[in-house]
Amino acid sequence: MMRLFDSHAHVYDKQFDSDRDSMLKNVFRTVDYVVCPSENVETSRQTVALLPCYAGLYGAVGIHPHETKNATDEALQEIANLAKSDDKVVAIGEIGLDYYYFYSPKEIQKIWFEKQIELAKELDLPIIIHDREAHGDTFSILKKQASTKLRGIMHCYGGSVEMAKELMKLGFYISFAGPVVFPKSSKLKEVAKAIPLDRLLIETDSPYLTPPPHRGERNNPSYVRFVAEEIARLKQISVETVVEQTRQNALHIYQIKK
Numbered sequence: 001m002m003r004l005f006d007s008h009a010h011v012y013d014k015q016f017d018s019d020r021d022s023m024l025k026n027v028f029r030t031v032d033y034v035v036c037p038s039e040n041v042e043t044s045r046q047t048v049a050l051l052p053c054y055a056g057l058y059g060a061v062g063i064h065p066h067e068t069k070n071a072t073d074e075a076l077q078e079i080a081n082l083a084k085s086d087d088k089v090v091a092i093g094e095i096g097l098d099y100y101y102f103y104s105p106k107e108i109q110k111i112w113f114e115k116q117i118e119l120a121k122e123l124d125l126p127i128i129i130h131d132r133e134a135h136g137d138t139f140s141i142l143k144k145q146a147s148t149k150l151r152g153i154m155h156c157y158g159g160s161v162e163m164a165k166e167l168m169k170l171g172f173y174i175s176f177a178g179p180v181v182f183p184k185s186s187k188l189k190e191v192a193k194a195i196p197l198d199r200l201l202i203e204t205d206s207p208y209l210t211p212p213p214h215r216g217e218r219n220n221p222s223y224v225r226f227v228a229e230e231i232a233r234l235k236q237i238s239v240e241t242v243v244e245q246t247r248q249n250a251l252h253i254y255q256i257k258k
């Protein structure tokens with residue numbers, strides 16, 4: 001029996017509205033734990049509301065870089081309140097920088113990234129980072145914010161091995177999603193191969209980034225197994241080893257007590 005841990009899946013997403021409960025019940029047959037990150041106050045509330053319904057479901061609350069143009073201090077306060085409202089809120093996220101879509105201006109994204117890092121440190125929670133085409137600024141903010149309290153996860157990692165090494169020194173785990181399974185991702189596969197297994201996480205980013213052989217379908221946390229299989233193939237180790245170690249890593253960074 002696989003004991004998978006999907007470290008990142010947006011299970012509140014409206015794409016699951018028609019069958020969320022049956023989807024999740026099915027998922028929890030093969031997956032032990034799912035962490036659901038949020039994008040804004042509304043989805044943070046939705047995440048927290050789902051937590052009591054499934055033993056293996058944990059959550060993160062936060063404001064995604066896309067949403068920072070609408071962020072306010074009241075919203076940040078509400079994120080803090082939600083984080084404190086339930087022990088199953090295990091991180092602040094997803095937060096970070098997105099210079100690919102630029103749905104929010106760069107300077108605004110940076111301000112809210114830092115404010116939320118400070119909140120996470122205050123609450124002693126790890127952060128879940130979204131970094132798209134913003135490696136330089138993401139890294140310099142993390143370096144500036146470095147402290148014994150700063151730690152977290154680089155979600156759906158897309159940077160270099162060199163940057164990953166620096167991030168690991170700062171207390172970060174490197175998480176891989178569906179793109180590592182895509183046949184064309186040769187560079188990403190090399191990066192995944194180089195990350196030590198004790199710092200590596202697996203995720204789906206459901207309902208997005210569906211890995212083969214299910215591309216084109218809606219993603220769900222049970223497909224994290226295809227990410228585990230690809231990591232095992234790349235590292236030439238057993239799938240069981242990947243599943244067990246990534247599970248231990250995720251339990252550790254999210255401080256989930258078994």
Ligand SMILES: [Zn+2]
Pocket residue numbers: 008010037094205
């Ligand atoms: Zn996400």
